[in-house]
Every structure is written in C-alpha cells, then in structure tokens.
Amino acid sequence: MIEVVLDTETTGLSVAKGHRIVEIGCIELKNQIPTNKTFHHYLNPQRKVSEDAIKVHGYTDEFLSDKKKFSEVADDFLQFIQNKKLIIHNAEFDISHINNELKLIGKPTISKDNVIDTLDIAREKYPGSSISLDALCKRFRIDNSRRKLHTALIDCELLSKVYINLTDQKEPKLNFKTEEHVNINNPKKIDYCKKIVKPSQIELENYKIFMKKSLKKIV
Numbered sequence: 001m002i003e004v005v006l007d008t009e010t011t012g013l014s015v016a017k018g019h020r021i022v023e024i025g026c027i028e029l030k031n032q033i034p035t036n037k038t039f040h041h042y043l044n045p046q047r048k049v050s051e052d053a054i055k056v057h058g059y060t061d062e063f064l065s066d067k068k069k070f071s072e073v074a075d076d077f078l079q080f081i082q083n084k085k086l087i088i089h090n091a092e093f094d095i096s097h098i099n100n101e102l103k104l105i106g107k108p109t110i111s112k113d114n115v116i117d118t119l120d121i122a123r124e125k126y127p128g129s130s131i132s133l134d135a136l137c138k139r140f141r142i143d144n145s146r147r148k149l150h151t152a153l154i155d156c157e158l159l160s161k162v163y164i165n166l167t168d169q170k171e172p173k174l175n176f177k178t179e180e181h182v183n184i185n186n187p188k189k190i191d192y193c194k195k196i197v198k199p200s201q202i203e204l205e206n207y208k209i210f211m212k213k214s215l216k217k218i219v
Contacts, residue, residue: 001085002028002029002083002085004026004027004028004029004081004086004087005086005088005159005160006025006088007025007153007156008024008094008152009021009023009053009056009059009151010022011048011050012052012053013093015096015100019047019097020047020101021043021045021101022042022043022045023041023042023057023059023152024040024041024073025038025039025151025153026038026040026081027153027157032167034157034160037080039081040152041067041077042059042063042064044067044069045064046069049061049064057149057151058149071104074102074105085114085115085116087160088117088118088159089117089118089133089155090117090119091112091116091117091119095110095112118136118163121166121167122136122166125166126139133155133159133162134147136166137162140161142161142162142165
C-alpha cells in the first residue's frame with residue numbers, strides 16, 4: 001500500500017483572508033515504511049507572511065522572495081500524490097490551502113475522501129487529551145527534539161511515526177516481496193531487511209555440538 005504523509009506551512013491561518021502556502025513537504029510510505037521518495041519545496045506566496053506565521057516556521061518575505069511559485073511545482077506535486085492516500089494531521093487546514101492554490105491555477109482539487117486525518121484518529125482514541133503533533137510524539141516516546149520550528153519535512157517524518165502508533169501498527173508492515181527499504185535520511189542505510197539467511201552445514205554441526213554440551217551441564 002502506497003501512502004503519502006503531507007504537511008504545509010503558510011503565510012497565515014485563513015484562506016478566506018488570502019493566505020498562501022510557503023512550504024510543502026511529502027514523504028512516501030510503502031506498507032508504512034518510508035521509501036526514498038520525497039517531495040519538498042519552499043514557495044513564493046506572492047504576498048507578505050504574517051508575523052504570527054513567522055513565529056511558527058521562521059520563513060521571512062526575504063527568504064521566500066526567490067523561491068518557485070506554486071504554479072511552477074503543481075504538476076510535479078499532483079504527479080507525486082497521484083493514486084495515493086494522503087496522511088495529514090489536521091487535514092482540514094492543509095487541504096483547504098492546497099485546494100485554494102489549485103483553484104487559483106485552474107487545476108482539479110483534492111477530494112477529502114482520499115485523506116486520512118490523524119487528528120481525527122487521535123481525537124477518537126484519546127478524547128479529552130492533547131492531540132497536537134508534539135503531544136502525540138510525547139505520548140509515543142518519539143524524539144521530536146529537532147522540531148525547534150515547524151518545518152514540513154521534519155513534521156512529515158514525525159507524523160509518519162505517530163501514524164504507525166495511532167493505527168496500532170507498532171512495527172511497519174513488511175512486504176516480503178522485497179528485500180530492503182531505504183532510510184529516507186541516509187539512502188545508503190537499509191532499515192528493514194527481509195532476506196532469509198540459511199545456516200551453513202558447518203554452522204548446523206557446531207550448533208548440535210553446542211547443544212549437546214549445554215544439555216550435559218544441565219543434567
């Protein structure tokens with residue numbers, strides 16, 4: 001099963017007030033294991049970033065001024081998420097901003113039917129408890145020390161781990177048709193290996209000798 005963990009940062013909270021996306025990040029999961037495929041862009045929102053938003057993510061007007069516009073990355077983004085379930089924390093916020101950007105350039109919008117909102121899952125599982133991403137990281141003992149400010153890819157990485165815990169899938173589902181999956185932070189590191197290594201005849205004989213000696217000691 002292919003899924004995409006998605007997060008955005010914006011110039012402010014309200015689409016109705018003309019706020020736009022300044023960063024979009026996606027991490028692909030295969031059977032809940034991160035692959036080496038990501039999508040990430042800082043974006044020029046073509047408007048000022050609110051002071052409150054800068055306090056959240058730190059992206060200033062100057063920093064964003066030379067970045068690509070959403071219209072320039074939209075096709076690549078839509079291709080990346082095509083036919084994949086989207087995993088989002090507080091999906092209402094992100095989807096409303098993404099669909100606003102898509103409408104502005106005449107592209108088809110994203111259906112909410114294709115979205116899994118981890119905020120809804122957490123609200124149902126832990127009624128009355130804090131269900132922010134930081135709170136859920138603390139609940140599941142996920143290290144979020146790198147999250148000094150909100151950044152899309154780090155938030156996606158954390159959410160992928162939260163998602164596994166929320167769905168009671170403590171260990172990622174393994175696809176035994178493949179032998180390995182690539183660590184997203186270090187492509188040379190293999191996180192999961194399902195190749196079966198059979199012992200040699202010498203190893204089997206040594207094991208039998210070891211067991212005989214162990215049993216004599218017990219007797």
